[in-house]
Each structure stands twice: as C-alpha cells, then as structure tokens.
C-alpha cells in the first residue's frame with residue numbers, strides 16, 4: 001500500500017457522523033480518523049496538532065449525543081485492528097474497539113463468569129473502561145486488571161486498576177481526557193459455558209422487554225442517583241409525567257422513561273431540550289437533581305490533545 005492510500009484510509013474529510021451514533025444523530029466531522037495501530041494513533045495526534053484541531057475519541061456512539069452541524073475537530077474512532085481479544089493463561093487482553101457483547105461471548109466460551117452483564121451493553125471496551133460501564137450485576141471494575149492509556153500529553157502507560165479511580169460511571173481516564181488503547185481482564189474459567197449462556201439470554205430477554213431496543217436510542221440518559229443506589233431515574237421521570245413527551249422526532253420512551261428515542265429525524269437540539277426538561281421537571285417534583293450519563297460531543301469532552 002502506498003503512503004497516499006494509507007493516509008486516505010486513516011483520514012477522511014467531511015464525514016457525516018449520524019451513523020456512528022446509536023441515536024442516529026450528529027453533524028459532520030471536519031476529519032474522521034480511523035487508526036488501526038498505535039503508530040497510526042500517534043500520526044493522528046501529529047496531524048491534529050499541526051492543524052490546531054482537537055481530537056475527540058468515540059467508540060460505538062452508544063452513550064453519545066453528537067452536535068448538529070460541523071464538528072471542527074478530528075473525530076477518532078479506533079479501527080478493526082483494535083477489535084481483538086487475546087487470551088494468555090487467566091488473562092484476556094482486549095483492544096479499545098472490541099465490542100463488549102463479543103468479549104462477553106469469548107469469556108463465556110472459556111467458562112469465565114462475571115462478564116454476562118456485558119452481553120447487553122453495546123459499547124466498546126475502550127469507552128466501557130473510561131466510563132466504568134456496568135449494570136446491577138457487575139461493572140468493568142470487577143474484572144479489570146490494567147488499562148493501557150495515552151494521556152493528553154501523548155505519553156503511553158499501562159496502569160493498574162487501582163490507579164484509574166473507577167467509580168460509578170466515571171474514572172480518572174474520563175476526568176483527564178486520556179484515551180484507552182487496550183485493557184486486560186481477569187479470566188477465572190471455572191463455570192459451565194451453557195449456564196453462562198443461559199444467564200446471558202435471560203439478561204437479554206429482560207432488556208428486550210424493558211428497553212425500547214427497536215428504536216434508535218442511547219441507553220440511559222441519566223445516572224441513577226447516589227452512585228447507583230438511589231431511586232430509579234425511569235420512575236422519577238415517569239412520576240413527573242414526562243413519558244412520551246416529544247420534541248420534533250425525539251421522544252421520551254413510552255417503554256422506559258430514562259430512554260430517549262429518535263423516531264426519524266430528531267436533532268441534537270431536540271434531544272437536549274428533552275434532557276433539560278427531564279432534569280428540571282424531576283427536580284421541581286422531587287428535589288432530586290439528576291446527573292446526565294449521556295455524553296455530549298463536543299461539550300463534555302476535553303479535546304484529547306489540544
């Protein structure tokens with residue numbers, strides 16, 4: 001492959017982003033970069049620095065509201081070569097772009113329990129580590145051993161989980177705008193794959209019943225209060241009488257009030273209006289101030305390398 005072809009695979013200009021978000025909303029990236037190696041990623045950093053552009057890293061866009069209009073930045077999405085899982089002894093090493101449901105399946109085949117909950121979380125390992133994604137039945141912190149991260153200054157290091165300050169839907173990685181390249185997880189292979197498969201099926205069936213999975217959505221809009229121990233957001237939003245409230249094609253889901261769905265051509269503005277309304281009306285009704293889980297791009301993002 002010549003240098004020009006390699007460059008054109010790595011960088012694309014003026015790329016519509018809606019198809020990179022599960023909400024199917026988003027404007028146009030000035031540049032979309034798809035690195036397939038750490039060297040590529042270093043080139044992306046150099047490219048952005050030379051042009052004075054910020055870098056925003058995205059995964060599957062399943063927790064993301066991307067602004068309408070032009071995103072004047074290099075939006076970076078790790079390519080297929082970052083979607084790997086390698087097993088060595090009792091450790092599994094996964095690349096940043098590895099989908100969580102795929103990792104869950106690999107662990108199942110090895111009889112490793114503790115990953116079942118990942119089956120229904122449609123994001124990538126990189127984002128999941130940064131967010132400390134999880135459900136009632138577990139979270140990333142439970143199995144994570146290390147994460148290899150690139151800090152905003154470009155230095156790469158492998159950090160033990162104790163250095164990452166993982167908390168309910170957050171971490172030091174997210175706070176500092178660092179980027180996860182790879183992570184290692186404990187693989188305790190003592191369970192029966194068929195039993196794990198059954199648990200995963202049950203989780204999926206429950207999600208199918210509870211969540212509006214047939215429509216474009218972005219998972220939970222708000223974090224459960226009190227670090228996941230407080231009242232359920234869906235119940236608070238429903239009690240505030242907001243189920244089915246619409247703005248444009250954006251709607252608070254009938255099925256689960258902590259979900260917003262896109263019924264066709266919703267804009268980021270429509271979704272933000274609904275999110276603000278949910279927060280304000282729940283606060284007026286209950287005194288509980290909900291904190292957003294859904295991340296706004298670019299608003300909530302420290303440019304990876306300014």
Ligand SMILES: Cc1cc2nc3c(=O)[nH]c(=O)nc-3n(C[C@H](O)[C@H](O)[C@H](O)COP(=O)(O)OP(=O)(O)OC[C@H]3O[C@@H](n4cnc5c(N)ncnc54)[C@H](O)[C@@H]3O)c2cc1C
Pocket residue numbers: 022056057058059060061062063064096120121122123124125126127128129130131132133134135173178179180181211213217218219220295301
């Ligand atoms: C139907 C549905 C159900 C869901 N259920 C759950 C659930 O049960 N539990 C849960 O926790 N989440 C859930 N989610 C939300 C979402 O799947 C998770 O938050 C997931 O971890 C986001 O991964 P992503 O790859 O889509 O990240 P994106 O949405 O693309 O990005 C999310 C954030 O992570 C950052 N990021 C992305 N990649 C990296 C990286 N390599 N390094 C550092 N930061 C990075 C981005 O900058 C952004 O701030 C659900 C979403 C949907 C649509």
